[in-house]
Amino acid sequence: MLKKLKGLYVISDDVLTPKETILSQIEKTLEGGAKIVQLRDKQSSDEDIIKLVLDIQNLCRKYKALFVLNDRVDLAIKLRCDGLHVGESDHYRINEIREKYWGYLGVSCYGNLELAKEMENKRVDYVAFGSFFNSNTKPNAKIVDIDIIKKAKEQLSIPVCAIGGITSQNVSQLLTRGVDMVAVISDIWKSTDLKQKSEIYKKLLD
Incomplete structure (x- = not known):
């Protein structure tokens, strides 16, 4: 089951992946080798994105990639989304989510790292750490010591994802510490050639 959880993990952005172009943008990253795609929409209602969720999920399945919906637990359950990612506001109910999802x-x-161990015990499939570098998407995010990746790989048996300010220039610092997935927003979507940029990451991650 967990073999999918490796490689380039692209995350959508309300500004950088507008609804008019998001599907074509995502497809270019999948053509370039992205393995996981997360829809992170902080503005729309659940009803407004049902079609989009299903369209992205179908696109990901076509490329044998994993689709992940961010934060919207009820919608992920209702639409049988292949993946779901939650943050701090849902930590307290992980057991309940795991029972339903x-x-x-x-x-x-x-x-x-202690929280990550607790989450592993509650049967989550992967944990994400960060921000590791200054991020335009989350400018106020606390910078995390990059060595947490190495410690996590030593102490956890589930895959580890890194997020926050990652670029094709600094990603090697994470790879040398054994990270399984790198989640990228700005460095992908601001690129002039999405497929080529994804290919660069794929080469580095392989």
Whole structure:
């Protein structure tokens, strides 16, 4: 089951991936080798994105990639989304989510390895740490010591994802510490050639 949880993990952005172009943008990253795609929409209502969720999920399945919906637990359950990612506001109810939701479940653990161990015990499928570098998407995010990746790989048996300010220039610092997935927003979507940029990451991650 967990073999999918490796490689380039692209995350949508309300500004950088507008609804008019998001599908074509995502497809270019999938053509370039992205393995996981997360829809992170902080503005729309659940009803407004049902079609988009299903369209992205179908696109990901076509490329044998994993689709992940961010934060919207009820919608992920209702639409049988392949993946769901939750953050701090849902930590307290992970057991309840895991009982209702059968897909891939990921959790943001920021810089907290003890929390990640707790989440592993509660049967999440992967944990994410960060921000590791200054990020335009989350300018106020606390910077986490990059060595948490190495410690997490030593102490956890589930895959580890890194997020926050990652670029094709600094990603090697994470790879040398054994990270499984790198989640990228700005460095992908601001690129002039999405497919080529994804290919660069794929080469580095392979």
